[in-house]
Amino acid sequence: MKIDIVSxxxxxxxxxxxxxxxxxxxxxxxxxxxxxxxxxxxxxxxTVDDTPYGGGAGMVMKPEPWGLALDEILGITEGQAxxxxxxxxxDQDAPxxxxxxxxxxxxxxSIPPLVIFPSPAGDVFNQAMAKELAxxxxxxxxxxxYEGIDQRVFDYAEQHARVRLVSLGDYVLNGGEVxxxxxxxxxxxxxxxxxxxxxxLTEESxxxxxLEYPSxxxxxxxxxxxxxxVLLSGNHGAIEKWRYEQRVERTRRVxxxxxxxx
Ligand SMILES: Nc1cc(-c2ccc3ccn(Cc4ccc(CN5CCCCC5)cc4)c3c2)n[nH]1
Numbered sequence: 001m002k003i004d005i006v007s008x009x010x011x012x013x014x015x016x017x018x019x020x021x022x023x024x025x026x027x028x029x030x031x032x033x034x035x036x037x038x039x040x041x042x043x044x045x046x047t048v049d050d051t052p053y054g055g056g057a058g059m060v061m062k063p064e065p066w067g068l069a070l071d072e073i074l075g076i077t078e079g080q081a082x083x084x085x086x087x088x089x090x091d092q093d094a095p096x097x098x099x100x101x102x103x104x105x106x107x108x109x110s111i112p113p114l115v116i117f118p119s120p121a122g123d124v125f126n127q128a129m130a131k132e133l134a135x136x137x138x139x140x141x142x143x144x145x146y147e148g149i150d151q152r153v154f155d156y157a158e159q160h161a162r163v164r165l166v167s168l169g170d171y172v173l174n175g176g177e178v179x180x181x182x183x184x185x186x187x188x189x190x191x192x193x194x195x196x197x198x199x200x201l202t203e204e205s206x207x208x209x210x211l212e213y214p215s216x217x218x219x220x221x222x223x224x225x226x227x228x229x230v231l232l233s234g235n236h237g238a239i240e241k242w243r244y245e246q247r248v249e250r251t252r253r254v255x256x257x258x259x260x261x262x
Contacts, residue, residue, distance in 0.1 A: 001136065001191055002113075003032040004073045005180060006066070007143040008048055010036045012177045020195060021188050029193040032184075037061075040068040049146050058147035066142065066153040073140055074113060074160050112161040113138035116183070117154065118176035122165030125183055127206035129166070133183070134190035141183070143176035209258055211251045213243040 005013055013034045016022065024030040038046040041064075049059040071081055114136050123129070133139065140161070142149070157163045168179035189195050205211045216227045230242045251258050 001030050002138040003030060003184065004113075004138075004140045005032070005034045005143065006037055006069045006073070006141070007034065007177055007180075008037045008145055009143075009175075009177055010034045013181070015181070016184065021185065024188060024191070024194040027193070029191060030188060035069055035073065037065050037069055040065040040072075052147065056147070060147055061144055061149040061153075063150040063152050063156070066149060067156060070115070070140075070142075070153070070157055070160070074115075076160050080160070111137065113140050114162045114164065115140040115142060115157045116180075117142045117144065117149065117163070117165050118168065118179035118183075119144070119148070119165040120167055120172050122167040124167050124169060125179070125186070127186070130183070130186040131190055133187045139187070141176070141180040143180050145175040206258075209260065210247040211255060211258070213246040213250070
């Protein structure tokens, strides 16, 4: 899988050089590039933001640097970009483009990249979305900052690729980098060859809708607390039954919303 990240804090992603994802990059399972949005500015101060039209607090990210960054990453030629200028501006009342509409197949028949913009206004990320995105060939993460990105960047991106706004959850972060990191970790670990033992990806929380069972390891007695005897019994059927019951009980207690309707 090819992953591109655009951010004004590229060093934020240095942590992706270590651990499982670092190994996956070294052995070519994941090809990840981080782009500094300021490399697509040309003024002395490398400006990426400006005041919002219509007033309001804070600053908005300018469209020009984003347009150049997306052109480079998506392989949009100047001619194609000029064509867009000829197109009428996106009609705010027009029905939002679906992936099918926007997924114009590239000339070589490949499916265009999926551009993900973390946003408080996006679809909430979950394990089902992680599994779906793990099948993509090329993901591009656009990390906004300040009060967000000029809307025309999303509209422009939709003319050349599939675009999704994705929320990490119902809380407001300061930018898209933390959300991008979380999504890359959740998606990356599902890509074959990234996690050593694929069996460890089953029976996880959210994998099949139930939370995970409690885990134990040596010593069998610790500070007066015992490991549940069934786990020391060697009776694999009884262990499997106990673990399933623990998953249902924990889900009922902590996340009853995940339980299938009775
Ligand atoms: N799940 C999740 C994802 C994010 C996320 C993702 C990307 C960015 C880029 C910037 N921010 C900070 C931010 C975003 C929105 C507001 C509200 N503001 C109201 C007035 C009109 C403009 C918008 C304030 C600050 C981001 C936050 N937070 N939480």
